[in-house]
Amino acid sequence: MIEVHDVTKHFGKVQALAGASFTARDGQVTALLGPNGAGKTTLLRLLVGLLGRDRGTILIDGIDPGIDPLAARRSIGFLTDQFGLYERMSTREYLRYFGELNGMERRAIDTRIDEVTALLAMDDIVERRSKGFSQGQRIKVALARTLLHRPRNLLLDEPSRGLDVMSTRALRRALAALRADGCCVIMATHVMQEVTNSCDDVIVIARGATVAQGTPQSLCERTGIASLEDAFVKLVGTDEGISA
Numbered sequence: 699m700i701e702v703h704d705v706t707k708h709f710g711k712v713q714a715l716a717g718a719s720f721t722a723r724d725g726q727v728t729a730l731l732g733p734n735g736a737g738k739t740t741l742l743r744l745l746v747g748l749l750g751r752d753r754g755t756i757l758i759d760g761i762d763p764g765i766d767p768l769a770a771r772r773s774i775g776f777l778t779d780q781f782g783l784y785e786r787m788s789t790r791e792y793l794r795y796f797g798e799l800n801g802m803e804r805r806a807i808d809t810r811i812d813e814v815t816a817l818l819a820m821d822d823i824v825e826r827r828s829k830g831f832s833q834g835q836r837i838k839v840a841l842a843r844t845l846l847h848r849p850r851n852l853l854l855d856e857p858s859r860g861l862d863v864m865s866t867r868a869l870r871r872a873l874a875a876l877r878a879d880g881c882c883v884i885m886a887t888h889v890m891q892e893v894t895n896s897c898d899d900v901i902v903i904a905r906g907a908t909v910a911q912g913t914p915q916s917l918c919e920r921t922g923i924a925s926l927e928d929a930f931v932k933l934v935g936t937d938e939g940i941s942a
């Protein structure tokens with residue numbers, strides 16, 4: 699479970715977070731929805747302890763990443779906007795390397811590589827070096843790395859960007875599997891269809907603060923609007939930063 703209370707963060711004079719508060723529960727996929735510049739990536743980086751907050755409380759399964767980032771990170775898989783692939787390594791070599799960094803045993807790594815590459819439908823690129831990989835192929839490798847060590851908490855920053863229809867379905871399967879395993883998943887996205895298809899709960903963030911949290915249906919009911927996209931626009935008070 700991930701608990702955030704009244705978190706603020708400045709970069710110089712820019713206020714990236716201005717009082718974000720929410721709870722993301724186990725066994726749920728929680729969407730983090732907000733216009734460009736709303737503070738989504740900053741929030742994810744604070745959760746994983748890559749940045750320090752100015753104020754507020756953050757607990758990852760009871761651990762404060764600001765106090766003990768290494769302990770918090772052990773239970774987190776973070777798909778960032780920077781994939782950090784090593785072009786000379788094949789996908790298998792790359793995943794093995796990260797499995798070893800996470801303290802997994804070789805046999806467990808190989809079994810898990812088979813599982814995640816099947817889940818994400820990436821058999822065609824397992825033995826290929828990542829040099830020249832397309833955007834969709836790159837994100838799949840990064841996602842496979844994120845899932846490899848079975849973290850209990852998953853932070854996914856726009857995981858569906860650049861994915862084709864088949865890969866988007868593979869991502870949905872992966873999210874469903876994580877939910878069934880009881881993981882806590884937070885997914886920052888601009889794609890409303892992914893929210894409707896894959897998310898149990900939605901956090902709406904605007905200008906650095908949480909403006910609403912609830913199921914897609916409850917957000918529609920609260921605004922009195924049938925479409926989630928229109929409900930989001932009403933909650934945020936602008937129509938920037940969304941795609942159909």
Ligand SMILES: Nc1ncnc2c1ncn2[C@@H]1O[C@H](COP(=O)(O)OP(=O)(O)OP(=O)(O)O)[C@@H](O)[C@H]1O
Pocket residue numbers: 709712713714732733734735736737738739740741939
């Ligand atoms: N390292 C930094 N230095 C200065 N300003 C920053 C830095 N990181 C983020 N910001 C600013 O903080 C605000 C929030 O940025 P953030 O990247 O968290 O937004 P976001 O919701 O992820 O946006 P997007 O949907 O465009 O990816 C923006 O105004 C951004 O310019």
